[in-house]
Amino acid sequence: MRSLRSCIACACIAGGLVLAGCATRTDLARAPAMPLHALRREDTLWLERASFGIDSASVESYQLSGRERFLDRQLHPGEAVLPAPIAAEIAALEVSHADPVKWLADVNAQYKQINLMPDGTDKETARKALNDRGNKLAYEAIRRDLLRAVYSPAQLQEQMVWFWLNHFSVFQYKANLRWLVGDYEERAIRPHVFGHFKDLVMATLQHPAMLQYLDNNQNAAGHINENYARELLELHTLGVGGGYSQQDVQELARVLTGVGINVGDQPKLKPEMQRLYVRSGAFEFNPARHDFGAKTLLGQAITGRGFGEVEAAVSLIVSQPACARFVSRELAIYFVADNPPAALVERMAQTFMRTDGDIGAVLHTLFMSREFDAALGTKFKDPTRYIVSAIRFAYDGRPISNTRPVLNWLNGLGEAPYGRQTPDGYPLTEPGWASSGQMSRRFEIARAIGAGNAGLFNPEDGAAASVAGFPQLSNRLYFEAVEPFLAARTKDALNRANSQQEWNTFLLSSPEFSYE
Amino acid sequence: MNELHINRRRLLQLGSAALLGAGIPGRLFAAPAGGARFLLVFLRGGYDSTNFLIPYSSSLYYEARPNLAIAKPDPVSNTGALALDSDWALAPAVRESIGPMYLQRQVAFVPFAGTEDLSRSHFETQDSIELGQPMTGARNYRSGFLGRLSEVLTGPAHLNSSIAFTDALPLSFQGAATVPNLSLKNVGKPPFDERQARILSDMYAGHHLDAAVSNGLELRQEVAQEMAEEMNAANRNAITTKGFELEAERMGRLMRDKYRIGFIDIGGWDTHVGEGAASGPLASNLASLGRGLQVFSSTLGSEWNNTVVVVLSEFGRTFRENGNRGTDHGHGTVYWVLGGSISGGAIVGEQRRVLQNTLFQDRDYPVLNDYRSVLGGLFRTLWSLSPDQSSRIFAQSSLVDLKLI
Numbered sequence: 041m042r043s044l045r046s047c048i049a050c051a052c053i054a055g056g057l058v059l060a061g062c063a064t065r066t067d068l069a070r071a072p073a074m075p076l077h078a079l080r081r082e083d084t085l086w087l088e089r090a091s092f093g094i095d096s097a098s099v100e101s102y103q104l105s106g107r108e109r110f111l112d113r114q115l116h117p118g119e120a121v122l123p124a125p126i127a128a129e130i131a132a133l134e135v136s137h138a139d140p141v142k143w144l145a146d147v148n149a150q151y152k153q154i155n156l157m158p159d160g161t162d163k164e165t166a167r168k169a170l171n172d173r174g175n176k177l178a179y180e181a182i183r184r185d186l187l188r189a190v191y192s193p194a195q196l197q198e199q200m201v202w203f204w205l206n207h208f209s210v211f212q213y214k215a216n217l218r219w220l221v222g223d224y225e226e227r228a229i230r231p232h233v234f235g236h237f238k239d240l241v242m243a244t245l246q247h248p249a250m251l252q253y254l255d256n257n258q259n260a261a262g263h264i265n266e267n268y269a270r271e272l273l274e275l276h277t278l279g280v281g282g283g284y285s286q287q288d289v290q291e292l293a294r295v296l297t298g299v300g301i302n303v304g305d306q307p308k309l310k311p312e313m314q315r316l317y318v319r320s321g322a323f324e325f326n327p328a329r330h331d332f333g334a335k336t337l338l339g340q341a342i343t344g345r346g347f348g349e350v351e352a353a354v355s356l357i358v359s360q361p362a363c364a365r366f367v368s369r370e371l372a373i374y375f376v377a378d379n380p381p382a383a384l385v386e387r388m389a390q391t392f393m394r395t396d397g398d399i400g401a402v403l404h405t406l407f408m409s410r411e412f413d414a415a416l417g418t419k420f421k422d423p424t425r426y427i428v429s430a431i432r433f434a435y436d437g438r439p440i441s442n443t444r445p446v447l448n449w450l451n452g453l454g455e456a457p458y459g460r461q462t463p464d465g466y467p468l469t470e471p472g473w474a475s476s477g478q479m480s481r482r483f484e485i486a487r488a489i490g491a492g493n494a495g496l497f498n499p500e501d502g503a504a505a506s507v508a509g510f511p512q513l514s515n516r517l518y519f520e521a522v523e524p525f526l527a528a529r530t531k532d533a534l535n536r537a538n539s540q541q542e543w544n545t546f547l548l549s550s551p552e553f554s555y556e
Numbered sequence: 557m558n559e560l561h562i563n564r565r566r567l568l569q570l571g572s573a574a575l576l577g578a579g580i581p582g583r584l585f586a587a588p589a590g591g592a593r594f595l596l597v598f599l600r601g602g603y604d605s606t607n608f609l610i611p612y613s614s615s616l617y618y619e620a621r622p623n624l625a626i627a628k629p630d631p632v633s634n635t636g637a638l639a640l641d642s643d644w645a646l647a648p649a650v651r652e653s654i655g656p657m658y659l660q661r662q663v664a665f666v667p668f669a670g671t672e673d674l675s676r677s678h679f680e681t682q683d684s685i686e687l688g689q690p691m692t693g694a695r696n697y698r699s700g701f702l703g704r705l706s707e708v709l710t711g712p713a714h715l716n717s718s719i720a721f722t723d724a725l726p727l728s729f730q731g732a733a734t735v736p737n738l739s740l741k742n743v744g745k746p747p748f749d750e751r752q753a754r755i756l757s758d759m760y761a762g763h764h765l766d767a768a769v770s771n772g773l774e775l776r777q778e779v780a781q782e783m784a785e786e787m788n789a790a791n792r793n794a795i796t797t798k799g800f801e802l803e804a805e806r807m808g809r810l811m812r813d814k815y816r817i818g819f820i821d822i823g824g825w826d827t828h829v830g831e832g833a834a835s836g837p838l839a840s841n842l843a844s845l846g847r848g849l850q851v852f853s854s855t856l857g858s859e860w861n862n863t864v865v866v867v868l869s870e871f872g873r874t875f876r877e878n879g880n881r882g883t884d885h886g887h888g889t890v891y892w893v894l895g896g897s898i899s900g901g902a903i904v905g906e907q908r909r910v911l912q913n914t915l916f917q918d919r920d921y922p923v924l925n926d927y928r929s930v931l932g933g934l935f936r937t938l939w940s941l942s943p944d945q946s947s948r949i950f951a952q953s954s955l956v957d958l959k960l961i
Contacts, residue, residue, distance in 0.1 A: 159830055159880060214679065280694050454724030461679045462727070464697040472698075474765055475725060477736040480772030483756055484747045533759045542752070549756055551763055 079103070084521045085416035088556040089375065090114065090407060091195035093429025095436045096517050098195060111407050115234055115400045117194035125439040126191045135180035135222040141248060141322045145303035147174070147219055174218040181222030182457045183443045189428045191439070196403070200233035201225065202424060203374055205457070208244040208276060209465035210253040212458035217249050221458045224249040237367060237397035238358045241276060245354065248301045248322040254463060257300035259293060261331035269293035271463045277357045279366035284338060291335045295342060295353045298330030316346040325350070364392035368402060370468070375406055377415045378469040384411040419556050420470035423453035426482060429556070430489050430548050431496070434511040440496040449485045453478060483549045490544025513544045526552055592862050592938040593811055595818040595852070596702065596728065599845075599869035600682060601825030604838055604883050605890035606875060606921070608650070609665050609903075613643040614910035620876040624833050624883070636834065640665075643910075644903055649839035653846030657853070657894065661901035664960050666891040666930060668907060670871055670923040676885040678826070681870040685927055686727035690952045701931070702819055703731035704949045709817070709939060717816040721807050728819055734768070736775050740806040746780040748773065782809045804848035808855025811863070825869060829880040849894060860896035864938060864961065866931065867892035872921050875910075888921030891930065898960045905930070905958055928953040937961040 079087075079099065087102050088094050090111065102110045122130070130136055140147075150170055157163040189198045205225060212218045228247040232240040244250045251257045254268035269292040273284050302324035309317055309328055318325035325347040332344035340356055342349050357363060368388035372380030388405050395401045406412060421429060427449050431440065440446075450456045453473070455466050466472065488494035492510030526534075530550040537543035547553060611617050612628045626647060629639035637645035638655045644665070646655055657663045672691055673684040684691065688701030706718040706729070720729050720737035729735045748756065753773040760769040786805065800822060811818050824841055831838045845867070853860045872889030893900070906924035908914040916922035933955040936946050946955060 155880075163829075211679070214677075274694065452723060462683055462697045467698065474768055475734065475736060476768045476772035476775060477720075477725070477738055478772070479765065479769045480747075480776055483773070487747060529759050529761060533755045536755050545752075546755060546759065550759055551765070554765075 078524075079521050081525045082413060082416055083107070084525065085556060086407075086413070088429070089412075089416065089419065090199075092189050092199060092425060093432040093556075094517070094521055095432045097193065097437055099517065099521055101193070108408070111196075111404065114194065114196035115403060117197045120192045120194035120197065122188070122191055122193075123437065123439060126187050129439070129441070130184050130187055133180040133184055135177050135184060138177065139223070140177060140219040141223055141303075144216070144219065144248065144301075144322050147216060148303065151216075174216065178212045178218035178221055178458065179447070181225060182447055184222070185225065185457055186428070186443045186446050189424070190431050191437070197233060200399075200403075201230055203371070204229045204233055204240060206460070206465035206468075207370060208240070208250065209460050209463055210249045210458060211461050211463075213461075215252040217253060217458070220247075220249040220252075223247075232399075234400035234403070235398075237363075237392070237399055238354060240399075241272075241354050241358060242351070244276070245272070245299070245350070246320065246323040251299065251301050251323070256296055259297050259299065260329035261294075261297045264290070264293050264297070266290065266293040269296055272296075273357070275464055277366065278360060278362045279369075282362035282366055283360065288337055291337045291342075292353060294331045294333070294335050295337065295349045298326045298328070299347075299350060300324055300326060300329070302326070318347045358397055359393075361389065361393065364389040364397070367397075368392055371402065371406060373468045375403075375419075376412055377419060378471075380415075381411045384409050417555055420474055421554060421556055422466065422468065422473050423450055423455040423478075423482075424457075425556070426554065427453075427485060430486065430553070433517070433553075434489050434513055434544065434548070435496075436515070436517060441499050442496055444500065445488070445494045445496055449488075452481055453485075482554070483545070486548035486553075487541075487545040490548050491541040510541050511544060512540070513547055514540070518547075522547075522552070526550070591816070592864065593816050593818075593856075593859065594705075594935075594938065595807070595811065595820070595863070595865045597845075597849075597865060597867040598682070598686075598726075598728075598819070598821040599825050599867065600678070600821050600823045601827075601869070602678060602681075602871045602873055602885055603825035603841075603869045603889070604827055604831060604873040605667070605869070606872065606883075607831070607833065607838060608647045608842060609640075609667060609890045610637055610645045610647065611643060611910040612637065612639070612645045616875075616910060616912055622877070623881050624831060624877045626834050641903065647839065647842055648834045649843040650846035653843070653850040654892075657850065658901055661899060662853070662894055662896060664893045664898060664900040664902050664904050664958070666893065666905040666925050666958065667903060668888045668921055668924040669868070669891040669905065669927060669930060670888045670921075670925075671927050672923065674887070676871065676887070678870060678885070683727060685868070685870060687730075688728075688928055688931075688950055697727075697730070699731040700726070700728040701928075701949055702726075702728040702817060703735070705935060706732040706735060706817060708941065708945045708948055717814070719810065719815040719818050721803065721810075721818060721820040726819055726821065734771075736772060738775060738779060740779070740803045740810075743779055743783055743806070746776045748776075750777075753777065778814070779806070779810070782806060782813075785809065800844045800848040801851050804852040805855050808852045812856045812859045827873070828878065828882040828884060831877075831882045853894070853896065856896075862896070864893065864895040864898065864934060866934065867894070868927065874919050875915055875921065876919065886920035887916050888923045891925075891927070893934070893958070893960055895961070900960065904960065905956070925956070926953070929956045930958065933957050934961065 083102065084094060086107065087098060091098050105113065147170070154163060154166045154170065157166065185201070189202065192198050208229065210217055210221065210224060212221050224247050228243040228250070229240070232243055250268070254271055255265045256268035259265040259268065266289055270289045273282065273289060273292065274280055278284055301322050302319065303322050306317065306319065307326060307328060313327045316327035327346055330346060334344055335342045335349070337353055338356060338360065342352055365385060369380060369385045372385050372388060376384065384406070387409070388402050391402050391405045427446060431446070447456065451459070460466055490510065490513065530552055533546045533550070534543055537546055606617070607624060607626060610626050618625045626637050629637040629645045631639065635651070636648050638651045639645045640658060646658065654663055671681060671685055673681045675681060686700050687695060687697065688704070689695055689699070702718065718729065718732065718735045720726055720735060721740050722737050723739045725735060725737045757770045757773060760766045783806070803820070807818060807820065822845065827838050830836070833839070849865065852865070856863055868891045869889050872886040873883035874886045878884050908922065908924065912918065914922065928950040932946055932950040932953050935941060935949060936955055937957065938961060947953070
């Protein structure tokens with residue numbers, strides 16, 4: 041099979057007739073007339089890491105603008121322009137227009153009504169119909185996430201959406217969260233991914249998804265529920281060992297009393313309570329449920345005054361050096377290394393503290409650091425990064441119509457969006473994803489993508505596929521950005537391939553493709 | 557060596573060759589020290605243990621469940637609930653499967669078992685059990701008790717010896733990165749032929765993922781071989797098993813031949829509505845589970861004598877039926893312990909009479925037998941663990957010895 045590679049390259053240039061995958065390749069047409077300078081290994085790897093994986097468009101953009109300008113644009117993406125077919129797919133989703141928070145009252149009422157129905161087929165049918173609708177909305181939110189991850193030119197923004205959704209993780213199967221996860225991403229997470237960390241905390245704190253997931257909607261004076269207060273300190277801001285005590289958890293829980301959800305009428309309140317009442321969408325601060333006693337949090341006195349306490353407490357927490365370090369370290373684990381260099385984390389934390397928690401500035405420190413360059417090629421891709429990068433590389437901008445297979449793969453590898461039961465989010469490090477079962481399943485996914493029979497192009501409505509065929513991975517992108525840096529063992533494996541599909545499978549299974 | 561000694565003693569006690577079945581006793585006694593097998597079966601959803609192990613001497617049971625109560629055992633009948641003693645009876649659905657095993661002393665039940673977690677939330681309680689950590693103090697979500705058990709037992713005899721028969725690695729096994737997982741529900745032919753598997757492995761030669769890659773590919777090949785055995789067996793006697801029985805048979809083969817610690821979860825136990833009684837959805841689930849465990853034990857052959865299975869669930873259900881002919885989330889439940897050489901045929905652990913004033917919060921079974929104490933006690937005896945080893949698995953837990961092993 042020694043000559044297979046060059047043959048395939050010929051076939052591709054000769055046109056898309058021989059290999060179906062070639063027919064869809066547009067990069068040859070899109071490529072600039074003048075060849076750009078070849079990419080250095082560190083550029084390819086840098087770009088691979090700062091995105092969900094290279095494709096022709098991102099390589100070209102990087103080559104044209106250079107690293108610093110490329111990063112600057114990624115950190116200030118504005119309104120990202122998606123390819124027209126993808127934008128149309130997203131626009132057609134109900135979740136893109138719906139305001140499920142507005143319907144919550146209605147949904148809750150319907151569930152209540154169903155529970156009162158006599159047992160029997162009617163009841164089961166009604167229950168199933170309502171569940172199906174919630175499931176559909178949650179799936180649409182996932183579909184939108186995945187399409188954006190694969191096709192958005194604002195790749196770093198999409199990675200950060202994933203990162204913060206994971207950091208402030210919620211589980212779609214708790215309570216009625218499946219109705220809410222799309223809104224949670226769109227309104228609580230996405231607007232703040234490069235903004236000030238405090239805004240992100242406040243946005244998640246006031247979202248009905250988080251309030252239900254960590255039970256703060258049940259936290260009231262005299263009926264304390266510490267769940268959210270604990271995780272807010274432990275998982276969202278300060279981290280284990282971040283210098284807070286059980287006493288701080290209890291005090292924060294008291295601060296958070298009355299922070300909850302209301303989808304019905306405003307409660308009847310005494311006049312002096314009226315002015316302290318806060319309502320925004322389904323979020324409610326109900327002073328009648330609040331503990332107005334004095335509190336001491338992290339050594340600071342907080343006077344009882346209503347929702348202002350919550351804002352003061354969050355400001356206090358996010359201004360702790362421990363918070364700057366914890367958040368910086370999490371970012372460095374995701375983008376740099378499983379054990380990120382302490383010096384880098386410290387510089388990021390300094391940026392965090394200097395800029396009042398400006399996430400974009402912290403990321404700038406990270407991506408322009410020596411430590412980042414030194415760690416290139418050593419970070420094991422988690423399942424989302426692996427799958428999305430494989431689709432980006434294999435189909436290079438060609439719009440997929442079906443995201444079900446992608447979700448199935450993520451389920452199979454244990455990293456489904458909104459599927460983490462526990463509030464800690466998915467692991468960001470290699471040991472969580474490199475078990476033997478995971479590796480062999482990864483290879484199966486590589487084969488499904490490489491052989492082109494995964495169903496990514498079958499319309500989700502069940503209509504017949506318009507195009508079939510396997511992708512052409514030995515393409516210009518491969519020869520420019522991948523082939524020069526492959527290890528001998530990987531080249532050897534590729535040379536032993538009996539078919540293009542097999543060649544694709546081996547390339548996507550290689551260590552070089554598993555790490556970034 | 558303790559367990560082997562007991563095996564022998566048990567055999568002498570019973571004076572019966574039946575227990576040996578077609579097994580080869582030599583193999584049993586030649587088993588390596590620490591070679592015990594353990595399977596955890598997690599019933600997700602909170603199974604209604606009250607309609608599994610029926611407290612038939614309690615009049616409250618019949619008052620509390622006008623639609624769901626299962627009729628008292630009839631001593632002359634060969635159907636219906638099977639009386640295990642003067643208080644407890646086994647659900648009719650498992651009479652034919654678990655019943656005989658109980659009479660052979662291969663099954664014991666631990667009523668009033670569970671956790672002190674009172675959230676009554678499925679996922680929080682499942683998580684807290686799978687993590688197996690003390691309720692107070694910071695949680696480590698990356699460390700499950702089977703993961704810690706696997707680490708404690710790491711050594712030549714236990715290398716690559718844990719497996720989860722699930723689509724994703726369960727929380728129970730978190731922390732032990734080398735544990736493979738593979739659901740046996742729908743096993744297709746292996747995705748790669750030998751040549752392809754070799755090429756894939758070769759790419760990782762010398763890489764630190766070398767072992768993970770080759771083990772993962774091997775496991776799929778192995779399962780495929782086991783499946784070939786299944787096909788042959790099916791062709792011979794033309795009985796095809798399906799559902800959990802089929803999975804159990806596959807698990808049995810893999811655990812007989814290679815793995816020592818296994819995990820499987822089964823869903824569908826959250827019976828808020830239309831639960832059924834002697835027959836119905838719960839009974840069907842129980843029947844399938846019972847037959848599966850029977851198949852599992854027979855597939856293991858003589859190794860069944862070296863094996864312990866624990867069946868548990870996150871919580872029990874309300875003692876009283878609800879308005880939808882179902883039951884809601886409760887607290888205490890009934891754990892099952894099975895094994896070829898356990899001293900079963902008994903209802904064990906701390907117990908109370910089932911009366912209104914012994915119910916927890918006037919609604920549920922209380923928890924008198926903490927899951928960590930029960931499991932930790934079993935592990936200690938099964939593998940002769942030191943106090944230090946035991947406390948690495950279940951920190952700050954006082955172990956109980958149910959005298960089953």
